[in-house]
Amino acid sequence: MTDFPLPYSVDVALSTRSHERIGDRRTDDEWLAEQWADTATRVLVLAGGRFPLAPGGTTVRWLSPRETDDLVPGAERVLLGERDGLVHFLALPRGFRAPDDWGTLRSHGPELSAPDQGFVVQGVALDEWRRSHRHCGRCGHLLDPSGGGYVLTCPSCGRQHFPRTDPAVIMLVTDDDDRALLGRQPSWPQGRYSTLAGFVDPGESLEDAVRREVMEEAGIEVGDVAYFGNQPWPFPSSLMVGFFGRALTTDIHVDDDELEAARWFTRDDVRRGGESGELVTPGGFSISRSLVEAWYGGVVPGSW
Template identity: 55%
Template sequence: MLTNYPHQAPIALSVHAHNRVAGRRTDQAWLEQVWADPGTRVLVLHDAALVVPDGADEPHWVSPADAPAGQRVLLGEYGDQVRFAVLAAEPPAGTRTEPLRAFVHTLDADEAALTLHAVALAEWHGSHRFCPRCGGAVTVSEAGHVLVCDSCGRSQFPRTDPAVIMLVTDGEDRCLLGRQERWPEGRYSTLAGFVEPGESLEQAVAREVEEEVGVVVEAVDYFGNQPWPFPASLMVGFFASAATTDINVDGAEISDARWFTREEMRAEAEAGTLLLPGGISISRSLVETWYGGTLPGQW
C-alpha cells in the first residue's frame, strides 16, 4: 500500500477472473469435448469488435451451437464454465458490431477480464496474418495463442506493449490532470504514454510528463497495473511527485492540463463541469486513491 494514501482503490482488471488453463490448449480431445458441452459459453467477435445482437446493449455470450463459424480461441475456465471466443469472418444476421470502448465503463470486473482477453487475441490475430520474419503464411496453434509460420517454422506469440499511466501530485497535495482535444468538454484524466526501447518504467513516467505538460517529476512510486487491449497494452500505474508546477502543454497529445485540489474536484464534478475517469480504468483507481474515496460526478 502507498503510505501516503490509506484508501487504495482496487484495480478492477487486476483481478484473477478466470483460469486460463494453458496446459489444455494442446489437448484436442478436451477442446472438442468442452466445445460439445451446451454449458460452454462463447463470445463472438468480428475484426476485434464485439458482435452484439440487435436490440441488446451489452456483449452476449452464446452456446457453441449458436456460435458462427470462425477461429476458435480458448479463454479458459470461469467457475464451472469453459469460455471461448470465436473470431468470425462476418457478423451473423441480426447482429451489429461494437468496439470494446463502448462497454468498458459498464462491464463488471470479471466479464471485463474475459472480454479484454478475447479482444486482445482478436487484435493480435488481425494484425499478424503473416509471419513478421519471412512473410510466410501462418497456422494457428495452441487454441489461438500461438501462430506458427508454414515457411520458416518460427512461432509468434501475442504481444503486449508496456505503457505508463501516472497521477502527478505537487507539494500542496494537488493532482495534475490533462485532456485531449477530441474528448468531450470538461473531461480530464491522468497522463499516459508508451515505454520506449531501452527505457525503464520510471524513466518513461518522467519523460512523458515533461513532454506532454512541461512538468518535471522526481519520486516515482509504483501503484499497480492492468491489461488494456487498445490494441495491446499493459498499463502500469504510478504516482509521481512534481519538482516543478508550471504547465506547458505540448498541444498535440494534450490540449490542456490543470492542477486540482480535492475541493475543486468535488465542486466541479458535482456541478457537471468536470468529467472524471470512470468504469474499470486504472485511471479512475489512481484518481480515487488520491481523492480518498468514491469520485464525485461521472465520466
C-alpha cells in the first residue's frame, strides 16, 4: 500500500461527537413532555433551513420552550439530545417565514462552536428529510411523525420510513510525483479548484466508487485507495467519506458533463496560487479542505 497521510491527521469539521443523542428517550412521551415544561431546556428553531442568531451573529440563539411556543405555536418538536445536563430540542414550524437576519448552516456554520455545529447539522438533516418525505413511497398516503420525530409512519399501509443518509466519496488523488489532482465546476468563481467527489452506486464499495468517479470525471485510473475520514453533510442528506488515492495514469480527459477543468498541482503551485489569489482552494468546514491540507502539510493560503 502506498503511503498516504494518516486518517484524521488534520481536523475534519463536523466529525467530532458534540452531544449525547439519547435515542432511547425519543419514544418516552411522558419524559419528553416533562423536558418541554422545564425552563432550562434549550430549543433550536429551524425554518426553511434558517435559525436565529445570538447578538453578534456567531452563535445560535437557543430559545426556551415557552419562547418557542410564543414564536412558532404548534411547531413540531424533535429531540436532538443532551449536552452538559441540558436537553435540546428542534422545533420545526410550518407556514412560518424566518426573518432575513437568521443564519444558515452554509453561511454561518464555520463560525459556530463545535457543539452548536453538531446540533445544527443534525437539525438541518432532519428538516431536509421531513420536507422531502411527506408521502409514503409505497402507497402515496401522507405520513405521520412518530418516534420522537425520527420515524414517519404511513397510516394507510403501515410502512415505516426512517431518516436517509446517502454515502458519497470525496478524494484527493496524487501521482508518483506527489502532485494533487483538483478539478473545477463551471458554476464556480474563477480560479476555484477542489477535490473530486461523487455518490456511491448501489452494490458498490467505497473504494471502487473512488476509482469509478475519478475515471468518469477526469479519465485518471486510480490504484491504491486509503481511508482518511468522514463528515456528515446535510445538503441535503449525505455522508462524505474522504479518501486518498494514487494515480496509475496522469493524462487528464475531463468529462464536460461533470467538470469544466482538472489539472495536477504541486505544493508550490498551491502556495503561489493561493498567495496571489489566482487559485481558490476549499475553505469553510468542508472535508475537502482537510484532504488538501493533509496533503499540503499545513494551512493552505487562501480559501473560498
